[in-house]
Amino acid sequence: MTDLSWEQKADAYSLYGFTDLPSVHDRGAVVVTHGEGPYIFDTQGRKYLDANSGLWNMVAGFDHPGLIAAAQAQYARFSGYHAFFGRMSDQTVLLSEKLVEVSPFDRGRVFYTNSGSEANDTMVKMLWFLHAAEGKPQRRKILTRMNAYHGVTAVSASMTGKPYNSVFGLPLPGFIHLSCPHYWRFGQEGETEEQFTARMAAELEATILKEGADTIAAFFAEPVMGAGGVIPPSKGYFQAVAPILRKYGIPLISDEVICGFGRTGNTWGCETYDFMPDAIISSKNLTAGLFPMGTVILGPDLADRMQAAVETIEEFPHGFTASGHPVGCAIALKAIDVVMNEGLAENVNRLAPRLEAGLAEIAQNPNIGELRGVGYMWALEAVKDRATKTPFDGSLSVSERIANTCTDMGLICRPLGQSVVLCPPFILTEPQMDEMFEKLDKALKKVFAEVA
Structure with missing residues (x-):
């Protein structure tokens, strides 16, 4: 068993919680080694901007020296x-x-x-x-x-x-x-x-x-x-x-x-x-x-x-x-x-309007029914038909597809129902926010082209 990859070891010895198992079976687990600022790195050396702050909580990033x-x-x-x-x-x-x-x-x-x-x-x-x-x-x-x-x-x-x-x-x-x-x-x-x-x-x-x-x-x-x-x-x-x-x-x-x-x-x-x-x-x-x-x-x-x-x-x-x-x-x-x-609360208040505006622009996509949130917590609700608020068929796993596509592009976000959630760390800079917007927009367009 020692010759197993990190992903295979995770699958062999771990019981996953709140995890879409079809995605893990198809793609393998992401085994993370360390973090720098708002980024995490996996065993393959891949870098991800974690727009979910770990699980809402890593607001100062992953290597804050004072903490x-x-x-x-x-x-x-x-x-x-x-x-x-x-x-x-x-x-x-x-x-x-x-x-x-x-x-x-x-x-x-x-x-x-x-x-x-x-x-x-x-x-x-x-x-x-x-x-x-x-x-x-x-x-x-x-x-x-x-x-x-x-x-x-x-x-x-x-x-x-x-x-x-x-x-x-x-x-x-x-x-x-x-x-x-x-x-x-x-x-x-x-x-x-x-x-x-x-x-x-x-x-x-x-x-x-x-x-x-x-x-x-x-x-x-x-x-x-x-x-x-x-x-x-x-x-x-x-x-x-x-x-x-x-x-x-x-x-x-x-x-x-x-x-x-x-x-x-x-x-x-x-x-x-x-x-x-x-x-x-x-x-x-x-x-x-x-x-x-x-x-x-x-x-x-x-x-x-x-x-x-x-x-x-x-x-x-x-x-x-x-x-x-x-x-x-x-x-x-x-x-x-x-x-x-030390400026984190100030950063949230300063950049929250920019975060909302950037997501509002992305939400012009006809397959986004609602953008909702406040401060540094937002969700984009995917719909098959915006006018009627009709959701996609559950078998399509649209939000999971979006999250997986974002992961492939180096962005971590969270699927919840038919929504994609973004709750970035409070240390996020404007260039990092732009990176998040760009990758999210590309992922949405790719997935909607496949399922809409």
Whole structure:
């Protein structure tokens, strides 16, 4: 077996997740060796501009010297510890203070996990815990939306409104998926965007009344649905749903795993869409992809209620061995500084209009039905017929073909449904952006010529 190629070894010994297996069988895996700036290199020496920032998260590129130095220094100083039994590293304490400082909350508390999935799962357990402590153990139902993505643990996958989870027998009971607030795809004939938003809000209130407000633990929402295909909310969506949730005493949890720390053009997606959540879920950009970490950031009300619930039994019986890891926290502290103070956030705000304009020009292609997004997260929706919004036949695997063609041209993008997603690193320069436009445009024209 030692004579196998890198690609053959990957296929022989690895079980792929979220991977189109026909593409791997036909083309082989891409085995990556290193990265420079926004580029990655494979075992064949091929160079790719990664317009997906790894998996949304490598916002400072793949070899940022300051982040690497922060990791090395902390490994040399204190290489690992936990956050149990009232003991945690100084870096963990400093990061908790920083996260509350940069959050939209005037005060709060932070709990650490190893991923966004675990953070969403933890938030659900927190809600079940505190509702039971407050004498309302029946408040267990979780509201999310179709096409939402909240993770892959049994609980967070139950929150994720994607049909593929049915293969696991999910969702679990008590997880309710409301309509996806995607006006372009789901607006009714003659319905304005404002009317569509009102319909979404009416559906939320009707669901609350049907299920019983005293049975609902919380409403979780991504400011922009990321893995659902980069779907911004319809106009005024959060301004319509937030008062309804407040009316019935239902916490609003902002899942900022993708949106947080600059992806939408502000530190938080809830700032971009002007709503105040009760808690924030963070991961990905938090460590610029250099360390697996997730956090639950509780706002004042939930922080106080959670602390009171914990006091009743003298502990919160939940946690992870590596959560609050000192190296991860040191990296996160540096990553926040890099994004907010070393020009990355400024670069996003400066070049986001250029990114949108370049993609809008590409979207003039008659087989692009919609360009949607905000900041540094965008999607192009492929259609067979733009006027009717008719998608291509699923058997054509159009978005997968586009992504594979881009890969052949040295560009990494992501297929999602019938869409192609681009979420470039925050360090992207104007020439690199032009390179992305050129390769994407060529790939689209090539594939559409084959299938249209």
